[in-house]
């Protein structure tokens with residue numbers, strides 16, 4: 073992307089993966105960027121994420137593929153098994169096969185490491201980042217926006233709400249209430265390699281499926297750490313928070329029966345400790361909602377989704393890249409933001425809906441689960457599918 077002649081001042085609320093990627097991408101097209109972050113210190117909570125080739129391609133376009141690959145792992149395949157019997161259900165090839173098919177690898181990475189790569193690059197590019205600054209209220213006109221919660225003197229040409237699930241920018245822009253409690257929860261644990269059952273220390277994304285629950289595990293930091301998440305349909309899953317208390321008993325009671333290998337893994341998770349994360353999403357936004365005048369939404373602020381496509385961060389990265397492309401193409405800020413939203417809304421909506429559908433498929437039981445398994449067995453081992461998702465490259 074070449075630098076544009078124009079020079080606007082963007083205010084980004086939120087220094088998560090989406091906000092930092094947007095800040096960097098906008099700097100790379102010659103914009104002035106200030107980021108305000110509510111947290112006192114910069115950093116990421118949480119554990120691992122998977123980044124499909126579509127997300128890795130954005131990192132490459134930001135000039136960060138090498139930095140990413142220094143901290144990422146490249147699993148060789150996704151291995152799916154039945155959580156009760158341990159019987160294999162299917163296997164999908166990742167590794168070289170994905171790189172060949174989609175032009176970039178499928179990786180797993182600690183969120184903190186991905187965040188650190190983006191933060192360093194944003195700082196090096198001259199992005200101003202201010203912590204301990206909660207955006208509460210703003211005033212926007214067709215020409216500019218102004219914070220109304222402290223920084224009164226400062227006016228900006230645009231505001232990007234990258235402030236996550238409980239976005240204050242969205243609340244003011246759309247007044248559409250709280251996100252929807254999906255009735256699903258994620259129990260997560262980060263297991264040091266020394267605690268892992270040795271037979272599961274293989275370079276694969278492993279997943280086990282059962283009625284109303286599935287488990288995902290994959291290596292981080294070259295296998296030093298293992299990310300383990302149990303995703304279950306749960307009563308009373310409406311409490312907010314990224315790191316709620318959770319116990320081994322709560323995890324075990326998600327299952328009717330657990331095959332021995334998986335049980336060993338869950339016990340290793342218990343040794344390392346469990347945290348709970350209730351899962352929320354929202355109905356997809358139209359383009360007209362995603363950007364209005366000089367304000368636009370990005371990442372989870374725009375499209376929080378169930379993690380059953382492992383694409384929330386991927387979509388935030390794609391949004392960020394597209395935003396910068398649109399700004400480069402359109403000198404007028406509202407036109408650029410409208411173009412950004414028009415380019416992103418349908419794709420984000422498709423991913424949100426596919427994630428919901430995946431939840432239903434992973435959590436099937438009885439005869440329909442057997443039918444699902446038979447279809448997957450009949451398809452045999454294939455390279456990870458969905459070219460519409462993984463083969464996507466944002467335009468530049």
Ligand SMILES: Cc1cc2nc3c(=O)[nH]c(=O)nc-3n(C[C@H](O)[C@H](O)[C@H](O)COP(=O)(O)OP(=O)(O)OC[C@H]3O[C@@H](n4cnc5c(N)ncnc54)[C@H](O)[C@@H]3O)c2cc1C
Pocket residue numbers: 085086087088089090091108109110111120121122123205206207208234235236237238239240241258301349351370371372373379381382383384385386387388
């Ligand atoms: C269990 C689980 C597993 C997941 N696994 C994957 C995966 O494998 N792959 C994947 O791609 N995605 C995954 N995701 C989704 C992914 O984590 C999110 O989609 C992504 O982190 C969203 O990034 P963001 O920058 O939009 O929002 P956030 O990461 O939420 O960042 C928002 C930032 O804004 C700040 N903020 C909030 N309010 C304000 C305010 N008013 N003023 C200023 N700052 C504010 C916050 O402190 C925060 O730093 C998973 C999610 C869950 C729950």
